[in-house]
Amino acid sequence: MTVVLDLTNPRPRHPEKAHRPDTEQPPKPAWIRVKAPVSPGYADTHALMRANGLHTVCEEAGCPNIGECWEKKHATFMIMGDTCTRACAFCNVKTGLPAALDPAEPQRVGEATAKLGLAHIVVTSVDRDDLADGGARHIADTIRAIRAACPSTTIEVLTPDFLRKDGALEIVVEAKPDVFNHNLETVPSRYLTVRPGARYFHSLRLLQRVKELDPTMFTKSGIMLGLGEERNEVLQVMDDLRSADVDFLTVGQYLQPTRKHTQVVRFAPPEEFEALKTVAYAKGFLMVAASPLTRSSHHAGEDFARLKAARENAAVNAGRDR
Numbered sequence: 001m002t003v004v005l006d007l008t009n010p011r012p013r014h015p016e017k018a019h020r021p022d023t024e025q026p027p028k029p030a031w032i033r034v035k036a037p038v039s040p041g042y043a044d045t046h047a048l049m050r051a052n053g054l055h056t057v058c059e060e061a062g063c064p065n066i067g068e069c070w071e072k073k074h075a076t077f078m079i080m081g082d083t084c085t086r087a088c089a090f091c092n093v094k095t096g097l098p099a100a101l102d103p104a105e106p107q108r109v110g111e112a113t114a115k116l117g118l119a120h121i122v123v124t125s126v127d128r129d130d131l132a133d134g135g136a137r138h139i140a141d142t143i144r145a146i147r148a149a150c151p152s153t154t155i156e157v158l159t160p161d162f163l164r165k166d167g168a169l170e171i172v173v174e175a176k177p178d179v180f181n182h183n184l185e186t187v188p189s190r191y192l193t194v195r196p197g198a199r200y201f202h203s204l205r206l207l208q209r210v211k212e213l214d215p216t217m218f219t220k221s222g223i224m225l226g227l228g229e230e231r232n233e234v235l236q237v238m239d240d241l242r243s244a245d246v247d248f249l250t251v252g253q254y255l256q257p258t259r260k261h262t263q264v265v266r267f268a269p270p271e272e273f274e275a276l277k278t279v280a281y282a283k284g285f286l287m288v289a290a291s292p293l294t295r296s297s298h299h300a301g302e303d304f305a306r307l308k309a310a311r312e313n314a315a316v317n318a319g320r321d322r
Contacts, residue, residue: 013092013094013095014087014094014095014258014260014261015095015096016087016095017087017089017095017258017260017261018260020260022259022260023256023259023260023261023262023263024259024263025256025259025263025264026264026267028255028267029267029269031269031270031292032253032255032267032292032293053108076122076123076124076158076296076297076300077109077112077121077122077123077124077142078093078124078125078126079105079106079109079123079124079125079135079138079139079142080098080101080105080125080126080128080135080138080139081098081099081101081102081126081128082094082126083095083096083097083098083099083126084096084098084126084127085097085098085126085127085128085129085130086127086129086197086198087196087197088185088194088195088196088197088198089193089194089195089196089261089262090185090186090194090195090224090227090254090256090257090261090262091257091261092257092258092261093126097130098126098128098130101131101135101138105138105142106138106141106142106144106145106146107145107149109123109142109145109146110142110145110146110148110149110150111149113146113149113150113153114149114150118150118153118301119152119153119154119301120153120154120155120156120300120301120304121146121150121153121154121155121156122156122157122158122181122296122297122300123139123142123143123146123155123156123157123158124157124158124159124296124297125138125139125158125159125160126160127160127161127197128160129163129197132165133162133165133167133168133171134160134162134163134165134168135160135168136162136165136167136168136169136171136172137171139157139159139171139172139175140171140172140174140175143155143157143172143175143176143177144175154178154179154301154304155177155178155179156177156178156179156180156181156220156297156300156304157172157177157179157180157181158181158182158183158296158297159172159180159181159182160182161182161198161199161202161203161206162206163197163198163199163202169206169209169210169213170213173210173213173214173217176214176217177217178217178218178304179217179218179219179220179248179304179307180207180210180217180218180219180220181219181220181221181222181248181296182203182206182207182220182221183221183222183223183250183296184200184203184204184221184222184223184237184241185198185222185223185224186223186224186227186229187223187227187229187230187233187234187236187237188200188201188233188237189229189233190227190228190229193228193262194227194262204240204241204244205244207219207221207241207244207246208243208244208245211244211245218247218248218304218307218311219244219245219246219247219248220246220247220248220249220250220296221241221246221248221249221250222249222250222251222252222294222295222296223237223249223250223251224251224252224253224254225251225252225253225254225268225272225273226253226254226264226265226266226267226268227254227262227264227265228265234251234276235279238279238280238283238285239283241285242283242284242285246285247285247286247287247307247311248285248286248287248288248289248303248307249280249285249287249288249289249290250288250289250290250294250295250296251273251276251277251280251288251289251290251291251294252290252291252292252293252294252295253267253268253292253293253294267292268292270291270292273290273291273292273294274290276290277289277290286307286310286311286314287303287306287307287310289303
């Protein structure tokens with residue numbers, strides 16, 4: 001029997017999952033396996049995060065790319081604590097009642113960004129349904145703190161859905177991140193099982209609303225394969241995202257954090273991701289990242305440069321067609 005525990009905390013990491021029956025975890029294919037993080041760069045990044053009292057989604061969500069990214073001193077900051085008010089069946093971030101917001105956290109993120117010398121930074125957060133604005137002002141304060149510490153750094157935010165938080169989205173967009181990311185995670189038919197606290201069409205409308213508020217802002221979203229979705233459903237999600245004018249799509253493989261989490265239905269082979277990438281570009285996305293190990297913030301800096309170049313090329317081509 002698996003017990004889902006955080007060994008640094010006597011309380012269950014996922015209390016809502018602790019009494020679920022164990023599910024089978026199929027062996028990972030060769031294309032999923034990664035090396036354990038042991039490099040000096042990884043150790044330096046880890047030390048910087050702890051010295052500044054910061055959390056990263058790299059650690060909290062058990063990202064398989066942590067060794068590669070931290071070796072390059074790339075990290076995705078997770079603000080507003082390490083405890084989420086949602087209980088998504090796929091996610092390894094702790095569930096429970098979060099602590100109060102730390103008003104000094106935005107400044108610490110700005111300082112850490114400067115110390116890492118980042119040209120592009122990704123900031124995400126736990127869901128904070130306990131807050132009147134869902135944490136929107138804290139996210140905006142973090143964007144402004146990074147701008148103050150590192151004026152040339154481009155900023156990507158991966159936000160909650162701000163469900164039933166009127167005015168929250170406007171607060172974040174007004175702070176002018178360079179990329180607004182919100183992941184749909186899976187197809188609509190899997191929401192009640194995989195993402196029960198969210199609503200597919202609300203998340204889709206959130207992304208559409210960003211472009212209505214600021215047409216120049218890049219928007220981004222991602223989904224996972226291996227949760228029981230059908231191919232035609234994945235293609236429909238692509239169409240829905242393009243209808244919302246989303247620029248950048250990521251597609252990765254779902255990996256089951258523990259036996260208490262929702263089961264991996266299958267491992268999609270690399271060639272399936274390549275085929276979906278081809279289809280997504282044909283549907284009009286400016287940028288597509290699709291592979292078994294693709295995650296929202298993996299290679300985010302390099303991808304942002306390609307995203308800007310793709311928009312510029314599209315504008316040039318549109319001018320020629322007139």
